[in-house]
Amino acid sequence: MKLGVVTEFDAAHLLPGYQGKCARLHGHTYQVEIVVQGEVGENGFVMDFYQLKKIIARSLEDLDHSYLNDILPNPTAETIAGWLSDRLNMDLAGTGVRLFSLKLWEGKNKWVMID
């Protein structure tokens, strides 16, 4: 079964060398949907949402209220999603669930997804 949690973080970034507005220092409220997959245990849970949200909050700690260019040289939605995916894979190791997909919205109506 799959479990999904939607949350968000706020960060500044700019895209160096981009021809257009994205080269200017700006920011977004990024929405993230994290989907994990696992088996339903005897307690009726794949994983307690409370625990899953704590893990996700820890994975997002470095990104939230940050200047993303301090973390990634070219913080496009694609490279941020890649970084977060690696981070979640580490933080979910040994928990009994695995990362199934990660969707990252930049603004309201556009997103990238790793699955």
Place this chain on the structure above:
Amino acid sequence: MKLGVVTEFDAAHLLPGYQGKCARLHGHTYQVEIVVQGEVGENGFVMDFYQLKKIIARSLEDLDHSYLNDILPNPTAETIAGWLSDRLNMDLAGTGVRLFSLKLWEGKNKWVMID
């Protein structure tokens, strides 16, 4: 092709033996997304949405405005989704479409999915 319908139901529950707030009697407005799969017929429909919504409303009849512990001993989102999936599989039998996935939100930003 796939067809999706999003609807909701309101129910009370508690999780017996849970260490935390979920052990207290409380309730949710559960959102459900039901996705079915089938072929497009000569009438241009996989299935008339009107008919699909009627089937779904019937499947949800027992859950809506109920105390979920009367139906399931441990009504986590996972076990409710399992129950509803079985019910939809029965109610969709012989209609020409099959249940592809079922997503159940508990509150706004977290969900379980059977697919």
Place this chain on the structure above:
Amino acid sequence: MKLGVVTEFDAAHLLPGYQGKCARLHGHTYQVEIVVQGEVGENGFVMDFYQLKKIIARSLEDLDHSYLNDILPNPTAETIAGWLSDRLNMDLAGTGVRLFSLKLWEGKNKWVMID
């Protein structure tokens, strides 16, 4: 990696021969989610969202503020999605990304998806 863009268009239609309200001339604000798939390039993009949105806007040009029956004899959500999918496949040819899925909402809580 996948990229998704959500947009909408407004159109009138009727379903000839339908037994019910859909046979009357009416209209919808159709929401569309277009998902494309491709590789992340050296510039950190699968495709610049700006470019993707321009392609999608062009594909939707004929549908937006139209009478759909001028384009399709029986404009159900299914046949409109099929038409738009063909159109997007043409307009995306040679861009380095391919159409992965297309979801079309008719109203708020029901949709069809081609994937």
